[in-house]
Each structure stands twice: as structure tokens, then as C-alpha cells.
Amino acid sequence: MKKYKVGLSFIGISSLLLLMSPLANAADPATAKKDITMSGMDHSKMDMSDMDHSNMDMSGIDMSDMDHSSMDMSGMNHSKMDMSGMDMSDMDHSKMDMSDMDMSDMDHSKMDMSGMDMSDMDHSKMDMSGMDHGSMDMSGMQGGEAPADARSSDYSNGVPYGQYGKPMMMGDMPLWGVSVDDLGYQFDDDQINYEVDAWYGVDERRLSLRSEGSIQTQDEKDIDSLSSLAYWKPLSIFWNGEAGVAYDTKNDKPALMAGIVGTMPYFIETDARAYLYSDGQVRLDLGAEYEWRLSQRWVVIPELELTAFSKEDSDNHITKGFNELDAEVRLTYETLSRQLAPYVGVSYETALGSARGQRRQENESVDSSSLTAGVKFWF
Numbered sequence: 001m002k003k004y005k006v007g008l009s010f011i012g013i014s015s016l017l018l019l020m021s022p023l024a025n026a027a028d029p030a031t032a033k034k035d036i037t038m039s040g041m042d043h044s045k046m047d048m049s050d051m052d053h054s055n056m057d058m059s060g061i062d063m064s065d066m067d068h069s070s071m072d073m074s075g076m077n078h079s080k081m082d083m084s085g086m087d088m089s090d091m092d093h094s095k096m097d098m099s100d101m102d103m104s105d106m107d108h109s110k111m112d113m114s115g116m117d118m119s120d121m122d123h124s125k126m127d128m129s130g131m132d133h134g135s136m137d138m139s140g141m142q143g144g145e146a147p148a149d150a151r152s153s154d155y156s157n158g159v160p161y162g163q164y165g166k167p168m169m170m171g172d173m174p175l176w177g178v179s180v181d182d183l184g185y186q187f188d189d190d191q192i193n194y195e196v197d198a199w200y201g202v203d204e205r206r207l208s209l210r211s212e213g214s215i216q217t218q219d220e221k222d223i224d225s226l227s228s229l230a231y232w233k234p235l236s237i238f239w240n241g242e243a244g245v246a247y248d249t250k251n252d253k254p255a256l257m258a259g260i261v262g263t264m265p266y267f268i269e270t271d272a273r274a275y276l277y278s279d280g281q282v283r284l285d286l287g288a289e290y291e292w293r294l295s296q297r298w299v300v301i302p303e304l305e306l307t308a309f310s311k312e313d314s315d316n317h318i319t320k321g322f323n324e325l326d327a328e329v330r331l332t333y334e335t336l337s338r339q340l341a342p343y344v345g346v347s348y349e350t351a352l353g354s355a356r357g358q359r360r361q362e363n364e365s366v367d368s369s370s371l372t373a374g375v376k377f378w379f
Contacts, residue, residue, distance in 0.1 A: 176200040177378065182212075184374020186347060190217045193372070199232065206232040208242065213249070224250045226275075228257045238263045246275055251316050253277045267291070281318075282310035299341070301330045312354075317362070319354035332376065340377045347372050 161167070182195040195212040213225030230244030239262035246257040259273030268290050275283040285307055292300040305326040312320045330345035350367045351359050359366050 172202065174200065174202055179378040181376055182374065183376065184343070184345075184372045186370040186372050188370035189368065191215060192217065193374075201232070204234065208232045208244075226250075228273075230257060230259075235260070236262075242273070248275070248277070248283075251277065251281070251313075253279060253281075255283070264288075280311070281313060284308045297334050299332045299334065301332060301343075301345075303328045303330075314358075317355075317358060319358055321354065322352040323355045325350050325352055328372065330372070339379060340375065342375045343373070345372045346370070 176199065178196070178198045180194070180196050182193055185192050192215045193213075194215070197208065197210045199206045199208045201207055208230045209228075210230070211225055211227040213223065216222045226246060226248050228242075228244055228246035230242040232240060232242050235241045239260055242257070242259045242261065244257050246255045247253075248255060255275040255277045257273060257275050259271065261271040262269075264270050268288055270289075271285075271287045273285045275285075277283070285305065287303070287305045289301060289303045292302070294300060305324075306322065307324045308322045309318050309320060312318060326347070326349050328345055328347040330343040332341040332343040334341045346369065348367075348369045356366050
């Protein structure tokens with residue numbers, strides 16, 4: 001058997017190479033950065049105010065377990081730091097004081113934070129009151145004019161409205177209505193009484209046409225009516241105003257009209273209208289009406305009307321002050337979706353003040369009452 005002897009020089013060289021290998025790895029910056037672990041380090045007393053981090057590459061550093069609560073970074077320059085690969089999901093920033101940090105000269109346009117996960121970060125206690133954002137460039141953020149392919153201004157996107165045209169809000173749609181509040185016959189006076197109101201417009205403004213009066217069925221069959229054309233507008237929640245022109249067939253004179261119509265407490269429908277005639281006469285009509293429902297269909301309606309004049313007019317049998325008081329009680333039954341309501345009732349009329357003496361001198365009745373029957377409807 002052959003035996004070989006190894007010299008001492010060979011053993012020494014081999015041992016020296018083995019010892020130098022770890023030292024070589026420690027000297028390599030690329031290897032050193034990969035092996036650095038800061039999870040257990042305490043940075044609370046480190047002063048990095050004068051450090052320049054502009055060329056530091058921290059993309060592979062794991063700081064998830066680091067405690068930054070007492071770190072002072074007021075003088076650090078972070079403008080060129082690449083933090084795209086940093087994981088800060090477990091970091092607690094609640095005690096970080098950045099009130100003295102000046103970020104006015106920082107250029108955030110080139111910072112790549114797309115890979116940063118901040119979903120678990122708690123920013124509720126961060127104090128940024130001293131930060132200066134005056135020089136921040138946000139020109140690349142969303143804003144400005146809409147692109148050419150955005151939705152059209154009427155939200156139709158080019159789709160036509162069809163045969164009915166462009167839709168509109170109900171409040172902007174003009175409507176119309178006709179209300180016949182009274183169309184009945186007075187048996188004792190042999191006359192037909194009527195009161196008609198028609199309107200056209202919207203909730204904020206309307207054009208109203210109103211007429212009321214009586215038609216004699218015997219002798220000369222005279223028609224006494226007071227008709228008006230007025231502009232109607234709400235004044236408050238329960239009151240509406242009217243202003244327009246009128247014509248009185250009994251006086252055969254035109255007049256200017258102004259009035260207020262609404263609902264008083266306890267749902268008493270009230271109207272007050274004043275008429276200024278061409279000869280200077282002023283007429284005031286006051287009215288009140290209440291609907292007392294006995295059931296869903298049967299309704300009792302008491303009504304009062306009072307008329308006054310500003311001066312005497314003997315040719316038209318008018319005295320100064322209050323002239324007439326009309327009262328009526330009707331029992332109605334509403335049918336056809338409450339749009340048609342036949343009624344029966346009793347009416348009473350009396351002269352007031354100086355008008356009583358004038359009627360006696362002319363051999364006219366001072367008081368009169370009559371049974372009435374008729375219908376009221378609207379559409």
C-alpha cells in the first residue's frame with residue numbers, strides 16, 4: 001500500500017481561504033443589503049436630521065416591525081427616495097410628529113408608490129397642521145374639461161325621445177282646470193245662481209277667469225254677474241294673491257280687482273276681493289265656507305257672503321257701508337270620484353244698514369229665503 005503525506009503549507013493555505021470567504025461576503029454591499037434585518041432594532045434615539053437619503057435604495061427593506069414613534073426626521077431630504085417595494089402595512093404612525101417637516105420643495109411627481117400597501121395604517125393621530133402644500137403640483141390629477149366621449153348635456157346619449165318628445169318635471173308642466181262651485185235654482189226667487197272658476201298655468205303662477213251671479217227666469221230675465229280676469233300667485237303656504245280686471249253687469253262699469261284667497265285655521269276657506277270701479281266706487285266682497293263631512297260621501301257646506309261699498313249710488317240701489325248678507329247651507333253627495341256632487345239646501349238674504357230703509361222705500365223685500373237645489377262639479 002502506498003501512502004501520501006500532505007505538507008503543512010497546503011493545509012495552511014486551505015484554512016486561510018475558508019476564513020476569508022465570510023469576510024468577502026460581508027464586504028459586498030449587494031450581499032450585505034440582502035442580509036440586513038431591522039425588525040428588532042430600536043430607532044427611538046437615532047438622530048437622522050443631517051442625513052442625506054436622496055440616493056438610498058430601500059426597495060427591499062422590511063420595516064414592518066420597526067417602532068418609528070420617536071424618530072426625528074424633520075431635516076431629512078426624501079425627494080429622491082425609492083419606496084416602491086417597502087411594506088408598511090404593520091407600521092404604527094400614530095405617534096409620528098411631522099408638524100415641522102417642510103415638504104414645499106419636494107417633487108412628488110416622480111415618486112412611485114404604486115406598490116405600497118397602506119390598508120392597515122392608522123393615520124387618525126397624525127398631525128399635519130404645519131405642512132406647507134403651497135408648492136405641490138397637482139396638474140396631473142383628475143379635473144378640467146370632460147372628454148369628448150362623455151355623456152351629452154341632456155343625458156340622452158344620442159337616443160331620441162320618441163313620439164312624446166322630451167320629458168319634463170310635473171312642476172314645470174302647465175295645467176288647466178274648471179270648477180263650478182255652484183249651479184242651482186232658487187225656487188222662491190225664481191232665479192239661477194252660478195259660480196264658475198277656470199284657470200291655466202303652473203303651481204307658481206296661473207291665469208284665472210272667474211264669474212259669479214244670478215239669472216232671472218221670469219219677467220225681463222235680467223243677468224247680474226261680476227266677472228274677472230286675474231293673475232294668480234301663491235303668497236304663502238295657505239294664502240294666494242290675485243290681481244286683474246273685472247266687469248260688473250249690474251253697474252255696467254269696469255273695475256280693477258285685487259284679492260287674497262286661502263284657508264284659515266280649522267280649514268275655513270276664505271276669500272276677500274276689492275274692486276275699484278271707473279267712477280271711483282269701491283266694492284268689497286268677503287266670503288267664508290266650510291266643508292263638514294258627515295261621511296266619505298255626504299258633506300254639509302255652510303257659506304256666508306258679505307258685500308260693502310265705499311259710497312252711495314242711488315241709480316244702482318247701493319248705499320254706503322255694508323249692503324247685503326247672504327247665507328246658505330247645502331247638503332251634498334259626492335259621486336264619480338268626487339268630481340260631481342248634487343245638493344239641496346236653504347238660502348237666506350238680508351239687507352244691512354241704510355240699504356234696509358232704501359228697499360222699504362222702493363217696496364222691495366228686506367229679507368228673503370228660498371229652497372235651493374243644484375249641482376257642483378269640477379274637471
